[in-house]
Amino acid sequence: MRAxxxxxxxxxxxxxxxxxxxxxxxxxxGITQEVITIGNRDIKLRDxxxxxxxxxxxxxxIVKSNVKYEIKPAQIATKYAVDTIxxxxxxxxxxxPKLYHFYVKGGVGMYTSPIGELYYNSLRSRxxxxxxxxxxYSSAGGVNGVLSNGAFSQNQAQMWGKTFLGKHxxxxxxSYDRNTNYFYGYDKSLVIxxxxxxxxxxxxxxxxxxxxxxLKFESYYDNLKKLNHVTELSYYNLSDxxxxxxxxxxxxxxxxxxxxxxxxxxxxxxxxxxxxxGDTLVARRNNAIFNFSPSVTTSKExxxxxxxxSVFGQAEKSTKFYFFPEAExxxxxxxxxxxxxxxxxxxxxxNSFRSAxxxxxxxxxxxxxxxxxxxxxxxxxxxxxxxxxSSFNLAVSQSKVEQLQMFVNDTLGYRNRFDxxxxxxxxxxxxxxxxxxxxxxxxxxxKAEYFIYKLDSLPRAFNLPTAKLTVNGKYNLVDKLYITxxxxxxxxxxxxxxxLDNTYQLVNLGEIVDLNLGVEYRYTKRLSAFLxxxxxxxxxxxxxxxxxxxxxxxxxxxxxxx
Numbered sequence: 429m430r431a432x433x434x435x436x437x438x439x440x441x442x443x444x445x446x447x448x449x450x451x452x453x454x455x456x457x458g459i460t461q462e463v464i465t466i467g468n469r470d471i472k473l474r475d476x477x478x479x480x481x482x483x484x485x486x487x488x489x490i491v492k493s494n495v496k497y498e499i500k501p502a503q504i505a506t507k508y509a510v511d512t513i514x515x516x517x518x519x520x521x522x523x524x525p526k527l528y529h530f531y532v533k534g535g536v537g538m539y540t541s542p543i544g545e546l547y548y549n550s551l552r553s554r555x556x557x558x559x560x561x562x563x564x565y566s567s568a569g570g571v572n573g574v575l576s577n578g579a580f581s582q583n584q585a586q587m588w589g590k591t592f593l594g595k596h597x598x599x600x601x602x603s604y605d606r607n608t609n610y611f612y613g614y615d616k617s618l619v620i621x622x623x624x625x626x627x628x629x630x631x632x633x634x635x636x637x638x639x640x641x642x643l644k645f646e647s648y649y650d651n652l653k654k655l656n657h658v659t660e661l662s663y664y665n666l667s668d669x670x671x672x673x674x675x676x677x678x679x680x681x682x683x684x685x686x687x688x689x690x691x692x693x694x695x696x697x698x699x700x701x702x703x704x705x706g707d708t709l710v711a712r713r714n715n716a717i718f719n720f721s722p723s724v725t726t727s728k729e730x731x732x733x734x735x736x737x738s739v740f741g742q743a744e745k746s747t748k749f750y751f752f753p754e755a756e757x758x759x760x761x762x763x764x765x766x767x768x769x770x771x772x773x774x775x776x777x778x779n780s781f782r783s784a785x786x787x788x789x790x791x792x793x794x795x796x797x798x799x800x801x802x803x804x805x806x807x808x809x810x811x812x813x814x815x816x817x818s819s820f821n822l823a824v825s826q827s828k829v830e831q832l833q834m835f836v837n838d839t840l841g842y843r844n845r846f847d848x849x850x851x852x853x854x855x856x857x858x859x860x861x862x863x864x865x866x867x868x869x870x871x872x873x874x875k876a877e878y879f880i881y882k883l884d885s886l887p888r889a890f891n892l893p894t895a896k897l898t899v900n901g902k903y904n905l906v907d908k909l910y911i912t913x914x915x916x917x918x919x920x921x922x923x924x925x926x927x928l929d930n931t932y933q934l935v936n937l938g939e940i941v942d943l944n945l946g947v948e949y950r951y952t953k954r955l956s957a958f959l960x961x962x963x964x965x966x967x968x969x970x971x972x973x974x975x976x977x978x979x980x981x982x983x984x985x986x987x988x989x990x
Contacts, residue, residue: 527551528954528989535958535985539577539978540568543985556591570978571968576610576629578978583607595648602641609634609789613974614842632844633669636785640664652686666782670793674703674781693736695721701780705794713797716743717776723754732758740776742799750776750801766812775802779833784848788835788891790972792845800850801830821861829853832883834890836924836932837973843926846972853889856880871902886924887934891972894920912946923973937970959984 533545542564549559562585569577588601611632619627646658660680667673680697697719705711723736736754741747752774759768777800784791809823832853835846858878865871877896881889897917905911918940925933943964950956959982966980 531987531989533985533987535983537983538981539570541981541983542566543983554592556589558589560587567978570981571612571976574612575627575632576612578612579610581608596645597648598645600643605638607636611790611844613790613972614844618842634789635669636666638664638666638782652691654685656684658682664782668793670706672705672781672793674701676701676780689726691725693723693725695719699778701778703781703797711794714744715799717741717778717799721754730760738774742776752804766810768810770808772804772806774804777802788846788972790846790975791835792838792847796848798831798850800832803828803830817866818864823859825857827855829855834892836890837926839926844974849890851886852884854882869904873900874898888922890922890924893918908950910948910950914944916940916942925973935973937973940969941965941967954989956987957984958987
């Protein structure tokens, strides 16, 4: 009962508040509501719950605990297989080979053919070098059925030197040459019977003596923007057995300097030649050639272009000038491995008594000398490398030459000498070169050439081959044993031979096929022995009309350095 009263009092207190709230709600909504309660109602209140615990403070600081690790030793069985590897190749830079002052070569061959060489050279020096040398090679003949048997003698003595002057160098030398030949290619039918005793060896002898010297002063600047220069001076005096004498002096100056990305160059040259034929005072010829050639070269990553102009002057009885364009273009293709190129040029070429006697030692002493004018030469080609040890070059050129020099048999005496003859020619030249260099074990050089001559007046280019092939090889067969080989082929050579009725006949000289083989055994680096086989196929071909060469010639000897 007491509880009912208690809750009744509480309800009495709450009901007015509820009613007031409903009334406020009804007033807000505009609705009037009346609540009537019927029956008994037991209203209880739950006891209040009070948190008795005290608030706790949590520290967020991290306390480092002292952790101890224990490692328990345990052995695990492992299996492995050992594999071999190649030893590493170490590139050791070897010291420079030792040099010796003297080099001697001596030997003898068939047909009484002695050979000898002696050279002296100073050792390595930063100041310069100096040396001298002499050599001799001769033969008693080997060409049967002719006077002198085709004997010859070649001798040379020379001195040279070079000194370094800071960024400059001075180079010079002098030499003396004495070569003897015989005009053994005579027409036997012209030897009058009964006069054979008067037709002796001395009557067909020819001897050339040459004294020459040269001097060059040049710069070695690393910086192309400096004025690099080279100055050259040379002189020679040539005389023969019949008192023909030739003197020649040349002067040349070359300048080059880089400005921005271009390299500018200039070449100036003077070539003066004087010839006195025999003992006569009137048979003289003085001819001078001078040249002035400016040029500019520009280079980029993929190409190089050079353009210029060559001005030539020729002075004899009168002065003539010639102007030739100069240009060359190189393009670097495929990472500089393959390089196509093309160009155009022209020049005046000296035909001297010395150059003629070098090509043909059986010329007349009273020789008609005219210079050749190369009006133009247009060429193109491609060169490059197959690998680090091989290279190639293929080229074609077309040129127009005025006064191309050729040789024909003379019409006097025994017709055993040659005169110079000239004609204008258009020349097409095809060439191919291939080389292999496999360290010191094997080396091979090959070159093939083909010529097409179109002359204005003459039927052929006399004594000039149409096709040429050259092969040079060197092979290290075993340690200390070296083999060398040279192979030459020349074809389509024709001679213009005078007849007794004052006509000329075109004669095919046949092919030149010459194979030379050499074997060298190097006992030490200073001492070696050699054995050479010349004209191994024993081909007695005609170098010139009626001038047969020796057959097989075998000679051997030794070399020694000390």
